[in-house]
Amino acid sequence: MQKPRLLICLGGALILGGAAFLASCYWMQRVATRAQQDAQNWLNRSVSDRHAVPAAPNAPHRRLNHGDVVGRLTIPRLNLSVMVFEGDDAAILKRGAGHIPATSLPRENGNLGIAAHRDSYFRPLRLIRPRDIIEFTTPDGVSRYTVTDTEIVRPSDVQVLAKAPGRDLTLVTCYPFYYLGSAPERWIVHAKKVA
Amino acid sequence: MTIKFNRFLLIACMALIGLSIKTARADEWDKEMILKFSTPVQVPGKVLQPGKYVFRLADSSSNRNIVQIFSVDENGKQKFVSMIETVPDFLTQTPDKPIVQFAERHIGDPEAIKSWFYPGDNYGWHFVYPKSEQLESASLVVPPAAPAPAAEPALPEPPIETAEETTDETPVVIIEKETFISQVAFAPDPADDDLPGADRVLPETAGHSAAFLLAGIASIGAGLFALSLSLRKAQSSVNR
Numbered sequence: 421m422q423k424p425r426l427l428i429c430l431g432g433a434l435i436l437g438g439a440a441f442l443a444s445c446y447w448m449q450r451v452a453t454r455a456q457q458d459a460q461n462w463l464n465r466s467v468s469d470r471h472a473v474p475a476a477p478n479a480p481h482r483r484l485n486h487g488d489v490v491g492r493l494t495i496p497r498l499n500l501s502v503m504v505f506e507g508d509d510a511a512i513l514k515r516g517a518g519h520i521p522a523t524s525l526p527r528e529n530g531n532l533g534i535a536a537h538r539d540s541y542f543r544p545l546r547l548i549r550p551r552d553i554i555e556f557t558t559p560d561g562v563s564r565y566t567v568t569d570t571e572i573v574r575p576s577d578v579q580v581l582a583k584a585p586g587r588d589l590t591l592v593t594c595y596p597f598y599y600l601g602s603a604p605e606r607w608i609v610h611a612k613k614v615a
Numbered sequence: 616m617t618i619k620f621n622r623f624l625l626i627a628c629m630a631l632i633g634l635s636i637k638t639a640r641a642d643e644w645d646k647e648m649i650l651k652f653s654t655p656v657q658v659p660g661k662v663l664q665p666g667k668y669v670f671r672l673a674d675s676s677s678n679r680n681i682v683q684i685f686s687v688d689e690n691g692k693q694k695f696v697s698m699i700e701t702v703p704d705f706l707t708q709t710p711d712k713p714i715v716q717f718a719e720r721h722i723g724d725p726e727a728i729k730s731w732f733y734p735g736d737n738y739g740w741h742f743v744y745p746k747s748e749q750l751e752s753a754s755l756v757v758p759p760a761a762p763a764p765a766a767e768p769a770l771p772e773p774p775i776e777t778a779e780e781t782t783d784e785t786p787v788v789i790i791e792k793e794t795f796i797s798q799v800a801f802a803p804d805p806a807d808d809d810l811p812g813a814d815r816v817l818p819e820t821a822g823h824s825a826a827f828l829l830a831g832i833a834s835i836g837a838g839l840f841a842l843s844l845s846l847r848k849a850q851s852s853v854n855r
Binding site for chain 2: 424425426427428430431432433434435436437438439440441442444445448449508509510513518520535536537538539540542550569570571573575576577578580581592593594599600601602603606
């Protein structure tokens with residue numbers, strides 16, 4: 421009689437633990453969806469405000485702090501649309517894509533680096549092809565990029581974020597795409613500005 | 616138990632044999648060739664700058680005419696350059712060495728690769744250019760020679776051929792065979808010392824939602840199994 425009781429306790433504990441895991445998954449998803457929605461609303465408001473009152477040509481750009489909304493990244497062919505926040509730490513990447521600090525911003529000349537999780541927002545990147553169009557929308561306007569190439573690098577290969585001619589946008593996510601835990605490599609997508 | 620073990624052993628041995636055959640025949644299968652160009656050359660939709668490139672067939676059994684091109688940097692790392700749909704080409708004499716055929720272009724334009732052939736194969740791969748890049752009439756067979764650069768002494772001795780009618784405009788090609796490193800990486804511009812965050816690594820973008828989901832499902836499954844087991848035990852003790 422002792423053994424069935426033990427099994428009941430064990431079974432109950434496992435089910436509770438499993439439910440806790442699923443609940444945390446749901447919670448993370450909910451937080452991310454909420455953050456994406458809020459950021460989207462903010463961007464829409466900012467764009468309409470900018471249309472209503474155009475900024476002076478020499479007006480200073482807003483300073484970005486950690487967690488601020490940078491803009492929206494869209495890849496129409498892959499139906500990918502994600503809001504990008506300033507920063508690339510775990511907290512930011514739970515909410516959406518992150519602008520890698522020290523890389524350029526859309527309004528600047530240089531290489532804009534954006535990272536996101538390979539098992540959520542950037543999962544479709546495994547299907548990206550050269551010449552795919554990437555759009556980046558900010559309150560200042562829409563920048564268009566075209567994919568030039570992709571590569572797989574080690575996490576220490578930060579030179580992929582370096583400024584180089586014809587390299588205006590670099591997307592970073594983990595590789596392989598289907599892998600449990602911290603993936604050993606990074607999937608890199610390079611794109612150049614077209615408009 | 617012995618039979619099961621033997622079956623397992625047999626399957627494992629067959630898998631190992633299959634794997635070694637695949638490895639041994641990888642070059643034959645993908646027709647991998649390393650080409651070095653001394654001047655820019657054109658392939659459909661792209662101009663390859665002087666350097667070292669890997670040409671190989673895509674790993675597809677249904678279509679053996681897709682050619683993948685990778686650039687190889689100084690460290691031997693490969694970077695994907697282009698993937699090109701080709702049409703079969705034919706040589707009456709079976710080549711015993713790799714052959715690359717070029718097509719003439721206007722003066723000042725890079726030479727265009729017309730076809731390439733793997734040693735021992737009559738059938739090669741012919742690059743089809745869009746009308747805007749149409750090839751001009753005659754083609755040159757150019758497997759010319761150039762001394763291997765001093766920076767790469769460790770490479771196996773390549774089969775080098777010298778073309779008798781090489782002109783100044785003709786790119787020099789060295790065809791090599793070697794083992795490849797599958798890792799790919801970008802070689803940065805040496806002049807570019809403005810690497811952002813050089814003291815750090817690329818962001819950790821793994822995410823753990825999939826792991827949490829799997830752990831949750833597995834845990835609930837195990838819990839249900841434990842409960843059903845306890846019910847069975849309870850029933851059997853009642854029956855007794």
